[in-house]
Amino acid sequence: MKLIVGGKTKTVPDSVTVAELLELEKVETPGYVSVQVNDKFVRREDFAAFRLSESDRVELMYFMGGGRSRCG
Amino acid sequence: MRLTPEQVERYSRQIILEEVGLSGQRKLLESSVLIVGVGGLGSPAAFYLAAAGVGQIGLVDFDRVEINNLQRQIIHAAADVTRLKVESAGAKLRALNPDVKVELYPEPLSAANALRIIGGYDFVIDGTDNFAAKFLVNDACCFAGKPFSHAGILRFEGQTTTVLPGRSACYRCIFPERPPDGAVPSCAQAGVLGVLGGTLGVIQATEALKYLLECGELLTDHLLFYSAREMVFHKVKISRSPGCPICGENPSITVLQDEAPAACPAEGAGGDGEA
Ligand SMILES: [Zn+2]
Numbered sequence: 001m002k003l004i005v006g007g008k009t010k011t012v013p014d015s016v017t018v019a020e021l022l023e024l025e026k027v028e029t030p031g032y033v034s035v036q037v038n039d040k041f042v043r044r045e046d047f048a049a050f051r052l053s054e055s056d057r058v059e060l061m062y063f064m065g066g067g068r069s070r071c072g
Numbered sequence: 073m074r075l076t077p078e079q080v081e082r083y084s085r086q087i088i089l090e091e092v093g094l095s096g097q098r099k100l101l102e103s104s105v106l107i108v109g110v111g112g113l114g115s116p117a118a119f120y121l122a123a124a125g126v127g128q129i130g131l132v133d134f135d136r137v138e139i140n141n142l143q144r145q146i147i148h149a150a151a152d153v154t155r156l157k158v159e160s161a162g163a164k165l166r167a168l169n170p171d172v173k174v175e176l177y178p179e180p181l182s183a184a185n186a187l188r189i190i191g192g193y194d195f196v197i198d199g200t201d202n203f204a205a206k207f208l209v210n211d212a213c214c215f216a217g218k219p220f221s222h223a224g225i226l227r228f229e230g231q232t233t234t235v236l237p238g239r240s241a242c243y244r245c246i247f248p249e250r251p252p253d254g255a256v257p258s259c260a261q262a263g264v265l266g267v268l269g270g271t272l273g274v275i276q277a278t279e280a281l282k283y284l285l286e287c288g289e290l291l292t293d294h295l296l297f298y299s300a301r302e303m304v305f306h307k308v309k310i311s312r313s314p315g316c317p318i319c320g321e322n323p324s325i326t327v328l329q330d331e332a333p334a335a336c337p338a339e340g341a342g343g344d345g346e347a
Contacts, residue, residue: 006297007306032251039309059308061246061295063256064224064231065201 001054012052019047027060034061073098079171083125091287097125101171103284104128106193108181108209110161112269113223114199115147117277122165122172124281129165130193132177133157144266181205183330186212195280196220199273201259203250204331210235210243214318215328219283221276221291225264226257228301230272233291233310234279238319240292245313245320250331271298 001014005025012024018037022030035042036059042050052058075083075094079101086092092100105126107114110133121129137145137152137160145157152160158176165174177189181200190196190212198209198220206222213220214237222243223232235242275296282288297306317324 029256032256034246041313063251064226065203065258
């Protein structure tokens with residue numbers, strides 16, 4: 001099926017979960033990503049159970065600190 | 073206040089803008105912006121806000137200039153190494169525009185001083201580099217009802233959002249809690265292209281000017297993501313989270329607190345360093 005991830009169309013296996021998508025996307029820190037599906041946040045504890053559907057719009061938001069991060 | 077002929081000349085390129093005019097320029101000269109962290113993000117933001125004639129600019133940073141800052145913290149020069157960052161930056165801003173009153177706070181922003189310092193300004197720019205400081209800026213601005221611009225940079229990417237507390241989504245609506253130390257990559261480990269601070273810091277300054285001039289549409293309820301590698305901006309719609317620990321329906325954070333100090337054996341306790 002097709003998803004729109006970060007504004008880009010991606011083909012993924014049917015009904016993948018959010019957790020599986022994070023793996024497919026090779027997300028570095030899957031435990032610290034904020035995820036929105038169709039403009040709604042998905043709670044981290046629901047990542048493994050939340051199944052995505054055809055044409056879902058998924059946004060992955062990462063922590064970003066700054067330049068000379070001391071203990072970031 | 074009346075603009076002098078020299079001021080009319082200095083700011084002429086923006087005074088001719090319909091959205092600015094003489095009244096907008098007066099507004100800027102009577103406005104104040106606090107910049108927390110005078111580093112990769114804060115340097116360009118401070119320069120442009122001073123150039124635009126924001127009347128008072130506060131600089132918060134307890135750190136001293138180091139040689140590895142100069143790759144991106146463009147307000148500091150080689151001769152400034154070992155100097156307090158706020159002093160180095162303050163001197164540049166005064167030299168650029170004597171209209172600007174520069175206030176220096178050579179101290180870490182903390183729960184003890186944040187509300188007092190932030191309270192004296194119209195708008196806050198978060199130019200900090202670490203998550204303890206970023207959450208503190210968010211929380212202090214939420215408690216003080218102070219509008220602010222958040223930004224972060226890493227490798228070839230950056231992101232930013234503008235927050236009007238109580239009216240638009242805050243940083244904790246997106247990221248409810250601070251990640252444990254070392255859980256997500258930092259610029260010190262993962263690096264950052266110096267220009268990223270410029271791109272994002274100048275967007276932050278733009279938001280401050282728009283807020284002060286009351287023109288345009290602010291970057292509220294959106295997270296703007298920038299990839300320098302792909303040269304793409306991507307704007308994500310964000311909504312206030314009812315479960316937000318600070319601005320949600322049942323906030324769990326009711327008093328301003330410092331995040332637990334970060335253990336950082338190499339460089340001492342984490343504070344409000346800068347991006
Ligand atoms: Zn919030």
